[in-house]
Amino acid sequence: MVFQILRKEEFWRQADLAPHYDVVIIGGGGHGLSTAYHLAKLGVKRVAVLDKSYLGAGASGRNTAIIRSNYLTPEGIAFMNASLKLYEQLAAELNLNVLFSQIGRLDIAHTESTHFWLRQRVEYNRLMGVDSRLIEPHVVKQLVPQIDLREGKPFPIVGALHHPPAGVARHDGVVWGYARAADRLGVELHRFTEVTGITRENGRVTGVETAKGRVGADLVVSATAGWTSTIAHMLDFDVPIVTYPLPAFVTEPLKPFMHTTISSGELHTYVYQTERGELVIGGGVDHYPSYSHKSTLQMLEELAANAIRLLPKIRDVKVLRQWTGICDITPDYAPIIGPVDGIDGFILNCGWGTWGFKAAPISGKMTAELITTGQTPELIRSFDLNRFHEGRLINERAAAIAAAIH
Amino acid sequence: MTTDPRSPRLDPIPLELIDRSKTVEFEFNGRPVQAYEGDTVGSALYASGVRIFSRSFKYHRVRGMLCVSGNCPNCLMTVDGVPNVRACVQRVEQGMKVKGQNAWPGLERDLFSVIDRFRWALPVGFYYKGLYRPRALWNFSASLIRRLAGLGSVNLDAEEHRSKHRSYAHADVAVVGGGIAGMSAALEAAENGGRVTLVDDQPTLGGRLRYGSRHQLVNVDGGGDVTPPEAAYLLASRIAEHERIEVLSYSTVFGHYEGNLLGVRTPHGIVHLRGRHVVVATGAQEVPLTFERNDLSGVTLSTGIRRLINLYGVKPGNTALVVTTNDEAYYAALDMLEAGMRIVAVADTRPEYRSDLEAATILRSKGVLILPNYCMVRAEGTRTVIGGVVAEIGPDGMTGNERQFDCDTIAMSGGFQPSTALLHQAGATFMRDFDVDAEIPVKLPESVHVAGDVTAFHDPTISAMQGKLAGKEASLAVGALASDTKLSDLKHSLRESISAYRRRLLITPAPVDLAAGPRQFVCYCEDVLAKDVVQGVEEGFRDVQMLKRYSTVTMGPCQGKMCHKRFTEILASETDSTLTEVGSTTSRPPIQPLTLGELAGPMHMAFKRTPIHHRHLQANAKIAETGGWHRPHSYGDPLAEARAVRTSVGIIDVGTLGKLDIQGKDAPELLDFVYTHRFSDLRPGRVRYGVLTGDNGTIMDDGTVARLADDHYYVTTSTANVEAVEQWFQWWMADREMCAHVTNVTSGYSVINIAGPNARATLAKLTDIDLSPAKFRYMRVKSGDVAGVPTILLKIGFVGESGWEVHCPAEYGEHMWDTLLAAGDEFGIQPFGVEAQRILRLEKMHIIPSQDTDLLTTPFDVGADWVVKFDKGDFVGAGGLRLARDRGDRDKLVGFVMSNGVVPHDGDSVVDEANRPIGRITSSRLSPTMGKGFGYARVPAGLASEGKTIHIWAEGSPHDAKVTLSPFYDPEGKRLRE
Numbered sequence A: 001m002v003f004q005i006l007r008k009e010e011f012w013r014q015a016d017l018a019p020h021y022d023v024v025i026i027g028g029g030g031h032g033l034s035t036a037y038h039l040a041k042l043g044v045k046r047v048a049v050l051d052k053s054y055l056g057a058g059a060s061g062r063n064t065a066i067i068r069s070n071y072l073t074p075e076g077i078a079f080m081n082a083s084l085k086l087y088e089q090l091a092a093e094l095n096l097n098v099l100f101s102q103i104g105r106l107d108i109a110h111t112e113s114t115h116f117w118l119r120q121r122v123e124y125n126r127l128m129g130v131d132s133r134l135i136e137p138h139v140v141k142q143l144v145p146q147i148d149l150r151e152g153k154p155f156p157i158v159g160a161l162h163h164p165p166a167g168v169a170r171h172d173g174v175v176w177g178y179a180r181a182a183d184r185l186g187v188e189l190h191r192f193t194e195v196t197g198i199t200r201e202n203g204r205v206t207g208v209e210t211a212k213g214r215v216g217a218d219l220v221v222s223a224t225a226g227w228t229s230t231i232a233h234m235l236d237f238d239v240p241i242v243t244y245p246l247p248a249f250v251t252e253p254l255k256p257f258m259h260t261t262i263s264s265g266e267l268h269t270y271v272y273q274t275e276r277g278e279l280v281i282g283g284g285v286d287h288y289p290s291y292s293h294k295s296t297l298q299m300l301e302e303l304a305a306n307a308i309r310l311l312p313k314i315r316d317v318k319v320l321r322q323w324t325g326i327c328d329i330t331p332d333y334a335p336i337i338g339p340v341d342g343i344d345g346f347i348l349n350c351g352w353g354t355w356g357f358k359a360a361p362i363s364g365k366m367t368a369e370l371i372t373t374g375q376t377p378e379l380i381r382s383f384d385l386n387r388f389h390e391g392r393l394i395n396e397r398a399a400a401i402a403a404a405i406h
Numbered sequence B: 001m002t003t004d005p006r007s008p009r010l011d012p013i014p015l016e017l018i019d020r021s022k023t024v025e026f027e028f029n030g031r032p033v034q035a036y037e038g039d040t041v042g043s044a045l046y047a048s049g050v051r052i053f054s055r056s057f058k059y060h061r062v063r064g065m066l067c068v069s070g071n072c073p074n075c076l077m078t079v080d081g082v083p084n085v086r087a088c089v090q091r092v093e094q095g096m097k098v099k100g101q102n103a104w105p106g107l108e109r110d111l112f113s114v115i116d117r118f119r120w121a122l123p124v125g126f127y128y129k130g131l132y133r134p135r136a137l138w139n140f141s142a143s144l145i146r147r148l149a150g151l152g153s154v155n156l157d158a159e160e161h162r163s164k165h166r167s168y169a170h171a172d173v174a175v176v177g178g179g180i181a182g183m184s185a186a187l188e189a190a191e192n193g194g195r196v197t198l199v200d201d202q203p204t205l206g207g208r209l210r211y212g213s214r215h216q217l218v219n220v221d222g223g224g225d226v227t228p229p230e231a232a233y234l235l236a237s238r239i240a241e242h243e244r245i246e247v248l249s250y251s252t253v254f255g256h257y258e259g260n261l262l263g264v265r266t267p268h269g270i271v272h273l274r275g276r277h278v279v280v281a282t283g284a285q286e287v288p289l290t291f292e293r294n295d296l297s298g299v300t301l302s303t304g305i306r307r308l309i310n311l312y313g314v315k316p317g318n319t320a321l322v323v324t325t326n327d328e329a330y331y332a333a334l335d336m337l338e339a340g341m342r343i344v345a346v347a348d349t350r351p352e353y354r355s356d357l358e359a360a361t362i363l364r365s366k367g368v369l370i371l372p373n374y375c376m377v378r379a380e381g382t383r384t385v386i387g388g389v390v391a392e393i394g395p396d397g398m399t400g401n402e403r404q405f406d407c408d409t410i411a412m413s414g415g416f417q418p419s420t421a422l423l424h425q426a427g428a429t430f431m432r433d434f435d436v437d438a439e440i441p442v443k444l445p446e447s448v449h450v451a452g453d454v455t456a457f458h459d460p461t462i463s464a465m466q467g468k469l470a471g472k473e474a475s476l477a478v479g480a481l482a483s484d485t486k487l488s489d490l491k492h493s494l495r496e497s498i499s500a501y502r503r504r505l506l507i508t509p510a511p512v513d514l515a516a517g518p519r520q521f522v523c524y525c526e527d528v529l530a531k532d533v534v535q536g537v538e539e540g541f542r543d544v545q546m547l548k549r550y551s552t553v554t555m556g557p558c559q560g561k562m563c564h565k566r567f568t569e570i571l572a573s574e575t576d577s578t579l580t581e582v583g584s585t586t587s588r589p590p591i592q593p594l595t596l597g598e599l600a601g602p603m604h605m606a607f608k609r610t611p612i613h614h615r616h617l618q619a620n621a622k623i624a625e626t627g628g629w630h631r632p633h634s635y636g637d638p639l640a641e642a643r644a645v646r647t648s649v650g651i652i653d654v655g656t657l658g659k660l661d662i663q664g665k666d667a668p669e670l671l672d673f674v675y676t677h678r679f680s681d682l683r684p685g686r687v688r689y690g691v692l693t694g695d696n697g698t699i700m701d702d703g704t705v706a707r708l709a710d711d712h713y714y715v716t717t718s719t720a721n722v723e724a725v726e727q728w729f730q731w732w733m734a735d736r737e738m739c740a741h742v743t744n745v746t747s748g749y750s751v752i753n754i755a756g757p758n759a760r761a762t763l764a765k766l767t768d769i770d771l772s773p774a775k776f777r778y779m780r781v782k783s784g785d786v787a788g789v790p791t792i793l794l795k796i797g798f799v800g801e802s803g804w805e806v807h808c809p810a811e812y813g814e815h816m817w818d819t820l821l822a823a824g825d826e827f828g829i830q831p832f833g834v835e836a837q838r839i840l841r842l843e844k845m846h847i848i849p850s851q852d853t854d855l856l857t858t859p860f861d862v863g864a865d866w867v868v869k870f871d872k873g874d875f876v877g878a879g880g881l882r883l884a885r886d887r888g889d890r891d892k893l894v895g896f897v898m899s900n901g902v903v904p905h906d907g908d909s910v911v912d913e914a915n916r917p918i919g920r921i922t923s924s925r926l927s928p929t930m931g932k933g934f935g936y937a938r939v940p941a942g943l944a945s946e947g948k949t950i951h952i953w954a955e956g957s958p959h960d961a962k963v964t965l966s967p968f969y970d971p972e973g974k975r976l977r978e
Helices: A002-006 A030-041 A074-094 A112-127 A137-143 A171-184 A225-234 A297-310 A312-316 A356-373 A378-383 A397-403 B041-047 B111-121 B135-148 B180-191 B207-211 B228-241 B302-312 B328-338 B358-365 B421-426 B460-478 B487-503 B530-538 B544-551 B564-575 B596-600 B613-618 B638-647 B667-674 B722-735 B759-764 B810-823 B834-843 B878-886
Strands: A020-026 A047-050 A105-109 A133-135 A159-162 A188-190 A195-201 A204-210 A213-222 A242-251 A261-264 A269-273 A279-283 A318-329 A336-340 A343-350 B019-028 B031-037 B076-079 B082-086 B097-099 B165-176 B196-199 B245-248 B252-257 B261-266 B269-280 B284-286 B299-301 B319-324 B342-348 B370-372 B374-380 B387-394 B397-406 B409-413 B416-418 B429-433 B438-443 B448-450 B521-523 B622-626 B629-634 B650-653 B658-663 B687-693 B699-709 B712-717 B741-744 B749-755 B781-786 B789-795 B803-809 B892-898 B909-911 B917-926 B933-939 B949-954 B957-964
Touching: A020 A030, A020 A204, A030 A047, A030 A171, A030 A343, A030 A356, A047 A171, A047 A213, A074 A112, A074 A171, A074 A356, A074 A378, A074 B135, A105 A112, A105 A137, A112 A133, A112 A159, A112 A397, A112 B909, A112 B917, A133 A137, A137 A159, A171 A188, A171 A356, A171 B544, A195 A213, A195 A225, A213 A356, A225 A242, A225 A318, A225 A343, A242 A297, A261 A297, A269 A297, A279 A297, A297 A312, A297 A318, A297 B261, A297 B596, A312 B596, A318 B596, A336 A356, A336 A378, A343 A356, A356 A378, B019 B041, B031 B041, B041 B302, B165 B180, B165 B460, B180 B196, B180 B207, B180 B228, B180 B245, B180 B269, B180 B460, B196 B269, B207 B228, B207 B302, B228 B245, B252 B421, B269 B421, B269 B460, B269 B596, B284 B302, B299 B302, B302 B319, B302 B328, B302 B409, B319 B328, B319 B374, B319 B387, B328 B342, B328 B358, B328 B409, B342 B358, B342 B374, B342 B397, B358 B370, B374 B397, B374 B409, B416 B438, B421 B448, B448 B460, B460 B487, B521 B530, B521 B564, B530 B544, B530 B564, B544 B564, B613 B629, B613 B810, B629 B638, B629 B834, B638 B650, B638 B834, B650 B810, B650 B834, B658 B667, B658 B722, B667 B712, B667 B722, B699 B722, B699 B781, B699 B789, B722 B741, B749 B759, B749 B810, B759 B803, B759 B810, B789 B810, B803 B810, B834 B917, B834 B933, B892 B949, B909 B933, B917 B949, B933 B949, B933 B957
Parallel strands: A020 A047, A020 A213, A047 A188, A105 A261, A204 A343, A213 A343, B019 B097, B165 B196, B165 B269, B196 B245, B269 B448, B299 B409, B319 B342, B319 B409, B342 B370
Antiparallel strands: A105 A159, A133 A159, A195 A204, A204 A213, A242 A279, A242 A318, A261 A269, A269 A279, A336 A343, B019 B031, B076 B082, B076 B097, B252 B261, B261 B269, B284 B416, B374 B387, B387 B397, B429 B438, B622 B629, B650 B749, B658 B712, B658 B741, B687 B699, B699 B712, B749 B803, B781 B789, B789 B803, B892 B933, B892 B957, B909 B917, B909 B949, B917 B933, B949 B957
């Protein structure tokens, strides 16, 4: 063990862009890198990941790293649970500790109507083999002693959904783990290589244009989350995505006092304490769509007030740093993975809103399977783009309620 | 250890911050400490002999005072239960309780410091590389790490949140920083007629002038040469007298947000300060040098030493070694000398003796050894400094030519890092300037100006000119000043001064020699060593953002204030890049930490109550929160309340209903466009049910639409949605260029629903309106007096009984309630709450949007095909509704009745034969009429036919239920029409 943690190694090599690849993946975040890793693992030889910035510069390095599968719809539950299972084995798989700690998750209900939505999730979760429970306020108190159970106060505790297998991981570790493992399998990682256009011949995608020159590809994958609309623009198709900034902040490190993640949909706020002792606090997206990474004072104040409403004892804790990521939100709060009608040689992977980090392992695996077999795996069959044209939406909003547009 | 603040203090200095006539006593780790008013916790403790201020984050090493400016992590303490307070800037107050943190049993002796011995086993990123096989190992390690990590503790005994102020301020020119540059800018802008707000984080204005040496004379505005504190005083007095300058002292601008919005933390709460123009004069922060054991207590920044001496009269030690890369530390040496300390040497990285520097000349004349071309190698000591070693610099770094000195204080200066965070946040771009060894702004946003040390020029004369120029330019820009002929003169002389400044030998960065030892700290917050940073680069983290995340440098409590400069220098040198290429990490708000409570502000909670609320309280109603309202859930027994409505008469306060008054020539077209139903053909005096759908045809809201006149409608919406519906109407009206007025009159009316077989008899006592079934038919509206009050009466029946909604002016709500109760007394009239209403409407199969519908439900899915009129032309949601109509596979909302005695919960599941979930119970109750569990379920289309058996998973097993498509109660609606 000591030998292991003392080893010094280069995580990835640097290479020049080749004129042609089998697969070019746009976006060096969790989804792009996971896809690259799984493609290489399935034997695809020449894979390149292109990112306009450093690896994990987008949502992968800005999310708050919560992993859970207590979703609302059968599609969402099965998909996220498969991802959670992959997370449980991810350190061993990638040979890098992604610091996944299964500290559980509490979704608090302050009103009967929220409790009703929690029950819907719990019932489906349990019937599908996911460990979710509705618990009484006094059990909430046992798990989070700082919670205020007084009745008659604003936002009283009516009950909660307890989801023990949920946890948090180190988001950068996941990015680096996939990048390093992909690199070992021959994938090329090109940082600071912005894709400026996508080339097509006879309706078929033939490659990408970058600031460093043109690169040919048999297949191009877009895994650009918040910037998906800009990629769609290059190919002249529409995606039903609205991009919203999502704020979060951390506090200064404190001695451990919270041992689970706690979330309130009504307050649009969640809180947990990292291993380093910081409180991570996040919640709803900004009130207006934007591609801006600039944080707002209004959201910081709202989140702070709501965090205190949830946990009054933390009022004297100091905020250290706020930041913002951008989220590609679909009308039904479910992702889009698959080809686009009329555009051969292109796979779209987007619609990750505020739930992308937890899905990266399974998303990459399924996307890679889709590419290598030409068949859409059952697990992502409902996540096609055509569902929006055909009226087959999936209703996942209530499971992402803390972050939902409000 | 003495607790008398008098003995260790130096002789009084003019303009010092402490008031020696007033003593204050506070407690440190249970022991009383005396201080002067104006002391900080840090200065008082230092004066009382305390040298261990904290234990470090990772290795629990002893840490002493470092910056004395609130910018480093070394003096974080718990003050009155508030963790992680910067003791060096926290003013003392009588009776304060101060405690050390991150140490057990105490700061002096901390058993966790054993971790420091295993430093070799905890290199950068160690946790990524191991501790995961087997998986349980990580669970164990994580819980261990959790226990060891963290600094202060949350005060679990904290009282209820004390509401804080939040205020909003506007200024023509907002000036950030009260040093010579900021003060000059503020005065210039104000004298030109601008309204100025000057924000300064210190208790007194003056910035570094306040602790400047009497050997650094300053010339303010052409007057005679004065000492820096005198200059500070002069300028501060002029500012205090100026009516157009507002000063926020002891206040920190913690962030620059969109539109020149500055977040300001003041002692009274947060201020949102919006400046038409902003002058950033935030100064520069001195940074440490990197050498072995550079974190020992007694290793202090030279400016920290000067603050201790000149602001608080504290003598830092007895014998000092001064090590520097620039001129500033020479003045610290002078201050120490004059404070009675012995200076063993001044080691300067610059190759030549600074003969033109007055401080150097004085020091040398007093016999102080000055060593040009020398650099610090290591400090000696285990907890506090007992000596230091410097070495001569050769062409390839340090030579073996070392000199050792015994000392108890090391005053260091690794140069100055301009405090550019606000400029970064405002969107300025920077480049590295090698003359001044710092990044300088090259492009600023139009409304942002910059002056003083933040521009990396460390000279009060230049700062004053820059301030004046910034003030002038801001005045011109905001129109306070029409033109200024002297502007170009000022610019010219500023340029001259800057080029003269550049010609001086300014700074020679100190080399980093990893071989000097394993304890060279780059990041004090997170205990990251120089070798850790180098290893990160070697492992492939070759850009500043990734290396930051891997090494965690700049991510601790100081947010890069101490470490960013050295961090980027090492990265540049390891990757053979320039510092401009390396760039910088992103500077995020808050620049100084502030508490959640401060940010939360007043935390007003807005709940809505109906005009009749107090009557419900008097009746001991159980109050529930629904859709932002507080309203009666029940008055004790919901089933009895429901029964009363079915058998006699009940009243419910439905003032929570959203109410919109819509008038204008396009009102009919508007309603036809936003609702799925048609309303242009609704005759005045009639009421129709309406469903609003979103763009995709899914149900947003529902309600009734009453036509009062040709161009006048009165619309109700569900309780929670009125604001959204109002916006929705306004949006479409603008989009379609329609002419109508949509007015939200929700709070203008009180509404009571009276329902039941005796509703008519009750109401008839109070009005002349003919209520007979023939004259007042179902789904009709009439206006007239009830109980002497003008009302709108709607004959509708959400609960399935004959009844009226009585809409009257809000002021008469209680009167109407009381009068109705009195009139119904003979029938045993019963007030009923939301719960009874829910049971009653469920028996009648009336949906509640968002309870029985979800994000995807269309009117077709709830059996309301009749509300969708495709033949009226385009309307909102038409496309989605056509798609939904043509799909046969959508889930449907159906009624169910349990076959056994089980009553499922709202939210239980419908399952298939294999107990897989296929549908949901949206509403479920015990029916007082049928005596069985019944309700609404959303099921696959194949199960949505009358009489089908479905399986409901409740309480851990499946139970049979029968599907029904027509209402359980009064399916023909006869009672409504009675």
